[in-house]
Amino acid sequence: MRKLIPRLLNRLAQRSVDAEHVRPLRPPAQGQRSLRRPPPPPPVFFGRAESILLDEVNPITTPRAYRRHKSLPPQVTLPESQKTHTFSRDGTVEHDVRREMTAEERDWWANPYLRMLATPLRTCTRSKRYLPTDFLIRLSIKRLPSPRASANARPSHTIVPDGLQHPKFKNRDSGRGKYIVCRRAAVQDALSKPGSIARALTPPTALPAYIAHLLRLRVLQELELLAARLRSRPHHADAAPILRRLTQREFATLRAGRAPRDTGAVAVLVVPPLNRDPATGQRPAPHMSPLPEPARLARVSALPPSVLCRVSPAAEHSGAPDVLSPMRVPLYNGVPLFPGRGQRVALHARLCHVLKLERDARWRHGGGEAPPPAESEEGKPAKRRRGEVASHAFLLRSSADTVLRADTVPLAIALWRLRMWEGEDVWEHGQGTWGSVV
Numbered sequence: 001m002r003k004l005i006p007r008l009l010n011r012l013a014q015r016s017v018d019a020e021h022v023r024p025l026r027p028p029a030q031g032q033r034s035l036r037r038p039p040p041p042p043p044v045f046f047g048r049a050e051s052i053l054l055d056e057v058n059p060i061t062t063p064r065a066y067r068r069h070k071s072l073p074p075q076v077t078l079p080e081s082q083k084t085h086t087f088s089r090d091g092t093v094e095h096d097v098r099r100e101m102t103a104e105e106r107d108w109w110a111n112p113y114l115r116m117l118a119t120p121l122r123t124c125t126r127s128k129r130y131l132p133t134d135f136l137i138r139l140s141i142k143r144l145p146s147p148r149a150s151a152n153a154r155p156s157h158t159i160v161p162d163g164l165q166h167p168k169f170k171n172r173d174s175g176r177g178k179y180i181v182c183r184r185a186a187v188q189d190a191l192s193k194p195g196s197i198a199r200a201l202t203p204p205t206a207l208p209a210y211i212a213h214l215l216r217l218r219v220l221q222e223l224e225l226l227a228a229r230l231r232s233r234p235h236h237a238d239a240a241p242i243l244r245r246l247t248q249r250e251f252a253t254l255r256a257g258r259a260p261r262d263t264g265a266v267a268v269l270v271v272p273p274l275n276r277d278p279a280t281g282q283r284p285a286p287h288m289s290p291l292p293e294p295a296r297l298a299r300v301s302a303l304p305p306s307v308l309c310r311v312s313p314a315a316e317h318s319g320a321p322d323v324l325s326p327m328r329v330p331l332y333n334g335v336p337l338f339p340g341r342g343q344r345v346a347l348h349a350r351l352c353h354v355l356k357l358e359r360d361a362r363w364r365h366g367g368g369e370a371p372p373p374a375e376s377e378e379g380k381p382a383k384r385r386r387g388e389v390a391s392h393a394f395l396l397r398s399s400a401d402t403v404l405r406a407d408t409v410p411l412a413i414a415l416w417r418l419r420m421w422e423g424e425d426v427w428e429h430g431q432g433t434w435g436s437v438v
Contacts (some may be wrong), residue, residue: 010390023396034096035069074101078111106400112266112412122179126186133412135420137211138163138179158204164214164344165290166221182420184208210274213292216343220288222351222411228355237361240401241353242408246393254309254331254393264399266412268309270347271334272392274341286349287342305313305337305422306330329419331393332415351394 040057052058057065078100116134142161163172187208219288268299274283287293338344
């Protein structure tokens with residue numbers, strides 16, 4: 001060791017240091033790295049004095065130089081340090097500079113239906129058609145653990161849904177998977193035909209109920225993540241509200257089919273609070289487990305799980321072509337959509353928690369104090385008029401302004417996927433076409 005250290009110091013002193021190869025003190029750029037580079041000039045094949053293979057960059061020996069790469073997608077918000085230029089790991093400035101979305105691009109990004117259509121395409125095993133993955137359910141084969149008593153026995157496998165929960169709570173299993181349209185009738189039809197999803201494997205009979213439970217759990221997880229985003233960004237709560245309650249007059253107007261005042265509405269959830277147990281005097285505990293609730297006798301509701309309410313007058317679409325349908329907002333009835341009492345309690349609690357965060361953000365924006373109650377001419381607190389009392393309907397908004405605070409599109413997509421699952425028979429209209437899926 002005594003002879004090695006002097007030799008090493010002597011070698012380092014004799015080594016010439018090139019300033020171009022020294023890494024800068026700036027930390028390496030984090031996040032997605034762009035592969036886009038300016039394309040080289042097109043090659044010239046005629047009138048040459050030497051072979052094209054002798055060129056340093058040519059399409060034969062260096063074809064990667066002519067490969068086209070996509071630019072980095074725009075972001076909703078961008079830090080000030082990345083708005084001018086972006087450094088790579090070697091200290092050079094990248095050719096593809098990140099940028100913020102324009103107002104029109106934020107409007108597109110706030111549309112849940114455009115986001116669903118922009119997901120990657122996969123083949124449905126039932127209809128044999130290419131559909132976006134948000135319209136499909138991924139099924140994978142999972143190996144079941146064998147008991148200790150039969151360690152030498154042949155391992156058994158089963159078919160389970162994969163990727164329904166949010167990646168923050170559970171990652172998607174690695175390996176291959178099959179996709180099937182997000183309809184209960186399609187999965188039940190696959191159960192009646194052994195080997196339709198995987199050879200020599202029959203899906204379990206409880207697979208549709210388990211898929212429905214995970215789709216409802218995804219809605220609760222998206223609400224929990226939405227509350228976390230609002231907690232970190234409480235600004236502009238008054239100008240761009242995310243969630244609010246509808247008054248009884250507004251809810252009656254929406255059910256009558258007339259246009260509401262809010263143009264950024266993407267969903268309406270009707271979730272009344274659960275009554276207390278007469279024996280114990282307490283409400284059921286929230287259920288957020290990936291495992292379904294114990295089977296109990298649930299109350300049968302005559303209401304449909306969801307209906308589409310028109311948000312624009314019919315006169316606006318009188319001269320429109322038949323391919324353009326009037327804009328509608330889905331109205332979700334919480335009782336038939338969440339038959340389990342535990343999940344319905346969790347849904348109502350998380351909706352009220354988001355409302356509380358919105359109210360606290362408005363108070364903080366207004367000076368940190370609660371607004372004084374309105375008073376009548378006699379000096380007493382004024383009573384609310386009939387129809388101005390808050391209803392059990394929650395209005396979810398998504399627009400170019402709300403995405404600057406929090407992204408509500410994943411919640412709207414999770415609700416729409418649950419609506420597709422509880423919808424009508426997929427094979428009734430069009431044999432799995434777009435009209436039957438959407």
